[in-house]
Structures are given as structure tokens and as C-alpha cells.
Amino acid sequence: MDQTAPGESLSEQEVADRYPWPDDQPWVRAMMVTTLDGAAAGPDGLSGSVSSSADQLVFNAVRRYADAVLIGAQTIRAEQYSPMKAKPEDAARRAEAGQSPAPVIAVVTGSLDLPWQLPVWSESTNRPIVITRETADPERLATARQHADVLTLPALTPDHIIDALVGRGLRRIVCEGGPSLLRDLLAADRVDEADITLSATFSGTEHSPVTTALPEVKSFRLVQVLEQDDFLMTRHLGQGR
Numbered sequence: 001m002d003q004t005a006p007g008e009s010l011s012e013q014e015v016a017d018r019y020p021w022p023d024d025q026p027w028v029r030a031m032m033v034t035t036l037d038g039a040a041a042g043p044d045g046l047s048g049s050v051s052s053s054a055d056q057l058v059f060n061a062v063r064r065y066a067d068a069v070l071i072g073a074q075t076i077r078a079e080q081y082s083p084m085k086a087k088p089e090d091a092a093r094r095a096e097a098g099q100s101p102a103p104v105i106a107v108v109t110g111s112l113d114l115p116w117q118l119p120v121w122s123e124s125t126n127r128p129i130v131i132t133r134e135t136a137d138p139e140r141l142a143t144a145r146q147h148a149d150v151l152t153l154p155a156l157t158p159d160h161i162i163d164a165l166v167g168r169g170l171r172r173i174v175c176e177g178g179p180s181l182l183r184d185l186l187a188a189d190r191v192d193e194a195d196i197t198l199s200a201t202f203s204g205t206e207h208s209p210v211t212t213a214l215p216e217v218k219s220f221r222l223v224q225v226l227e228q229d230d231f232l233m234t235r236h237l238g239q240g241r
């Protein structure tokens, strides 16, 4: 297992290099932070309040060479997602890997009840993607199409969702939550890697989202631990990966 020495600090590029993406196959990473008492959100209902600069360093590093950032609708309704913009320092490496200049944000929603006022829709480098059902409300579909590329699927199953992204050439997918979407991806065995930060905080679980139980326990293999400012940034691989 790869780990940092206590007190060792890594540069942003060194952190990015610790989170390599496979060259050719589709790969889904789950990126989440959890408190010591198992909460996915702080007392304000947001994950930022239990995060830290070290956690953000890893979060940003994983995004740098991703094709798509996949989130559930409740996450974009709760968190103020910023526009996803190209960074000059990543341009050469992304171009060399055949990637567009920035990752694209992809939001899974059945309701299409999304915060269209956020600048993430209009100011991101790539037009965002909204993933919904073929049977979605036509008026809401028309609104969504004003702000995003809308993918309508026969069902919002993880296989349909991931395959639709991969079908658009988006193979390097980081799922930034929330817990409900992650739970569904896990149930369908569509999480290749879990990058989970253990926040050195307790926050109570009252405002933390809960999920329905998985049909069975899913075991992952710990392959890396980075430690900074009392936070543990872990990297786990799924069965057979």
C-alpha cells in the first residue's frame, strides 16, 4: 500500500499523479468525504463544512484529468456547484490524452427540478449534461435543453447512465455523490474505485443524507492513504479491479 510519511506534504501535481486514470478502459471513481461519526454532511447539510484544504487538494486533483463529473440532483440542489472551467496548466496533458480542455458536469435527475440560475450551466467550458428518463415531463425537458445537453434514457439505472457517458467518449468518470447516487452505482457494481476522505471531525448525523441498504456488503481493497492536516485521503479498488 502506498502512503505518505507523517508530516509529508505533496504538491498539487504530486497528488494528481497519485490518482492515475487507466489509459483505455472506462473507469468510475467515487469521491466522497465522511466524518469520524459517519456523516456525509455537516450541521449545515453541506460537505464543505467537514472538508479541509487537504481534502480539496485531492478533490481538485482527481477532477483535473477526468472526462466527466457525475452528480445526483440533490447534490447540485444543496451545494453551489461552480462552473467547470479549463485550466491552462492542464491543457497540454489533457490534449495529449485526447481529452477536451475541461471535464463536463453530468447531473442525474428524474424530476428535472434543477437550480437553473446557477452559473455552472452557462459558464462551464463544456455544455453540461443532464441525464433523465425518456418519460420526463416535456415542459421541463424543454427548459433543461435550454441549459444543457439532455440525455433521455429508458431508465435511470447505473448501467444506462454510465454507458451513456462512455458512449459519448467520457470514460474517466468521477462521481462526486451524493450518497444516494453512489449507493445505486455500488448496488450495480459500477464503482471501480472509491476515493474516500476520512475527515478529522465529528458533526452528528442529523443533516447527513441516508441511503437504503445495499443487498449485500461490497468490499473494497485499500491501495493508498495520504495524510495531511489530520485528514486521511484513502483510495480503494473494487473487487477484481
Ligand SMILES: NC(=O)c1ccc[n+]([C@@H]2O[C@H](COP(=O)([O-])OP(=O)(O)OC[C@H]3O[C@@H](n4cnc5c(N)ncnc54)[C@H](OP(=O)(O)O)[C@@H]3O)[C@@H](O)[C@H]2O)c1
Binding pocket: 031, 032, 033, 034, 039, 040, 041, 045, 046, 047, 071, 072, 073, 074, 075, 076, 078, 079, 108, 109, 110, 111, 112, 113, 156, 157, 158, 176, 177, 178, 179, 180, 181, 182, 184, 209, 210
Ligand atoms: N460527503 C460528501 O462527499 C458529499 C458529496 C456529495 C453530496 N453530499 C451531500 O449529500 C446530500 C445530497 O446527497 P443525496 O444522497 O441526498 O442525493 P444525490 O445522490 O446527490 O441526488 C439524489 C437525486 O438524484 C437523482 N438520482 C440519483 N440517482 C438516481 C437514480 N438511480 N434514479 C433516479 N434518480 C436518481 C434523483 O433526482 P430527482 O430528485 O431530481 O429526481 C435523486 O433525488 C447533500 O446534503 C450534499 O451536500 C456530500
